[in-house]
Amino acid sequence: MAQPVTDPAAAKSTGMDVSLEHIVKAYGEHVVLDDVSLSVREGEVCAIIGPSGAGKSTLLRCINLLERPDSGTIRVGDTTIDAGQEVGGKQLHGLRRQVGMVFQSFNLFPHLTVLRNIALPQERVLGRSRAEAEDRAMELLQRVGLGDKPAQYPSRCSGGQQQRVAIARALALDPKVMLFDEPTSALDPELGLEVLAVMRELADEGMTMIVVTHEMQFARDVSDHLIVMGHGTVLEEGQPEKIFTDPATDRTRRFLRAVLER
Amino acid sequence: MTVLQDWLGFLPQLASGLWVSVVVCLAAIVVGLPLGLALALGSSAGSRALRWPAIAVVEIGRGAPALVVLQVFYFGLPSAGLTLSSTMAACLALALTTAAYTSEIIRGGLQAVPRGELEATEALGMSRPDALRFVVIPQGIRVAIPPLMGFGVLIFQATSLAYTIALPELLGRAYSIGSSTFQYLSVLALAGLMYAAVTIPASLLTDRVERRMSRHLA
Ligand SMILES: Nc1ncnc2c1ncn2[C@@H]1O[C@H](COP(=O)(O)OP(=O)(O)OP(=O)(O)O)[C@@H](O)[C@H]1O
Ligand SMILES: [Mg+2]
Numbered sequence A: 001m002a003q004p005v006t007d008p009a010a011a012k013s014t015g016m017d018v019s020l021e022h023i024v025k026a027y028g029e030h031v032v033l034d035d036v037s038l039s040v041r042e043g044e045v046c047a048i049i050g051p052s053g054a055g056k057s058t059l060l061r062c063i064n065l066l067e068r069p070d071s072g073t074i075r076v077g078d079t080t081i082d083a084g085q086e087v088g089g090k091q092l093h094g095l096r097r098q099v100g101m102v103f104q105s106f107n108l109f110p111h112l113t114v115l116r117n118i119a120l121p122q123e124r125v126l127g128r129s130r131a132e133a134e135d136r137a138m139e140l141l142q143r144v145g146l147g148d149k150p151a152q153y154p155s156r157c158s159g160g161q162q163q164r165v166a167i168a169r170a171l172a173l174d175p176k177v178m179l180f181d182e183p184t185s186a187l188d189p190e191l192g193l194e195v196l197a198v199m200r201e202l203a204d205e206g207m208t209m210i211v212v213t214h215e216m217q218f219a220r221d222v223s224d225h226l227i228v229m230g231h232g233t234v235l236e237e238g239q240p241e242k243i244f245t246d247p248a249t250d251r252t253r254r255f256l257r258a259v260l261e262r
Numbered sequence B: 001m002t003v004l005q006d007w008l009g010f011l012p013q014l015a016s017g018l019w020v021s022v023v024v025c026l027a028a029i030v031v032g033l034p035l036g037l038a039l040a041l042g043s044s045a046g047s048r049a050l051r052w053p054a055i056a057v058v059e060i061g062r063g064a065p066a067l068v069v070l071q072v073f074y075f076g077l078p079s080a081g082l083t084l085s086s087t088m089a090a091c092l093a094l095a096l097t098t099a100a101y102t103s104e105i106i107r108g109g110l111q112a113v114p115r116g117e118l119e120a121t122e123a124l125g126m127s128r129p130d131a132l133r134f135v136v137i138p139q140g141i142r143v144a145i146p147p148l149m150g151f152g153v154l155i156f157q158a159t160s161l162a163y164t165i166a167l168p169e170l171l172g173r174a175y176s177i178g179s180s181t182f183q184y185l186s187v188l189a190l191a192g193l194m195y196a197a198v199t200i201p202a203s204l205l206t207d208r209v210e211r212r213m214s215r216h217l218a
Helices: A008-015 A056-063 A088-100 A114-126 A130-143 A159-172 A187-205 A216-222 A240-245 A250-260 B004-041 B048-063 B067-081 B086-111 B115-123 B129-167 B171-183 B185-213
Strands: A017-027 A030-041 A044-049 A070-077 A078-081 A097-104 A177-181 A208-212 A225-230 A233-238
Touching: A008 A088, A017 A056, A017 A177, A017 A208, A030 A056, A030 A208, A030 A225, A030 A233, A044 A056, A044 A216, A056 A070, A056 A177, A056 A208, A056 B048, A078 A088, A078 B115, A078 B129, A088 B067, A088 B086, A097 A159, A097 A225, A114 A159, A114 B129, A130 A159, A159 A177, A159 A187, A177 A187, A187 A208, A187 A216, A208 B129, A216 A250, A225 A250, A233 A240, A233 A250, A240 A250, B004 B048, B004 B086, B004 B171, B067 B129, B067 B171, B086 B129, B115 B129, B129 B171, B129 B185
Parallel strands: A044 A208, A044 A225, A097 A177, A177 A208
Antiparallel strands: A017 A030, A017 A070, A070 A078, A225 A233
């Protein structure tokens, strides 16, 4: 992984970062995100941890509007969206162009080969030619250690391989921010390591990343910024090392004790 | 012996009847299937202006027996100022039935595409039409192909209903031979065998295709 994935010049000119302000999301009576704010600087790796049902996935999915918040502001790079108002197609497209997402369940297209999975979105979203898109796909496959798999169908790949393909598919669109929702939860531990290694390299290259994870080791070692969520709010945030060694709230302490003692 | 001789005598007429049956069946499928896909997309569309008319056509097409639709097209439409030949009426009526039934089969196929893949297309910034064209429809159709082929066999058999509108298809031919020779049992048995000669291989093929289709889609 020699060259960085994002173009630093382009990134700087937009003062790239992500910020969410006062995000509120309820399903009926049930308030899932209660006035959550968060900001992530360019090149920063932000890890989000917290108990099941805390609202981590929902928060992540609000960033690219897979989930529509009831109110609040979402800003990614040069796109600002007021969730309380009508969101135009152009705005939505502008937002999603800058954000890549990796899901717990990979969500590859099973009827397409690994290569086509990565090339198709480039052709349709960025208008790249087929040759260009497939070249880029091959380059990324090599980077994630799957240079020998382009012609394979996803069902013939291990979970760890599928997740790396999914990462390559998202990277191929040159996003400025990558969102990961428990990318290793569906994997056996040793397969999860392959994926974590790729994510680690991505972080080293300076990709801005927001990672919901149950991998405490990853959160502690790789992230620059740690957010602990509980019951739809941010319980605590700051330096990972500090939070792991000296949590400020009782709830964080209880959560960390529970997960670390497992 | 004599049965075989009779059958040889019937065969030319019945074969031309079979040909008519096959052509009408193919026409119904060629017209009905794209319409079925359109109705499937329409009846799962977000906009009500698209959804309700599509659902109405599907429900009417499935609710009305094919025989009734056939009669309406042939005997009913002339009083509304539209006169169709029996071939045309048979093709259109069976196409409507095909569209209505296949739209439900296709819709089932489209819905079988996991929600997560649609979310992936959204997250990748792909447009909704692109998501349908490249992700949902190819997979949905693949899931739908075996039941669609099964339906094709049914609609082929349903062409026999067109004998009621004087279409010279297989059953019609058999019937007219029967009424001039009174050898109903013999000629109808041969006609039945000829239907089976088409439907049995088609069903076997359907089974094979079904097994092949389930390969990549885990
Ligand atoms: N579509 C939905 N309809 C109703 N409630 C929902 C929906 N999606 C999520 N929720 C609820 O919102 C809350 C937060 O869910 P979310 O998936 O964001 O939690 P999470 O922190 O990601 O949990 P986990 O660690 O289990 O993935 C949960 O109580 C969940 O039941
Ligand atoms: Mg979650």
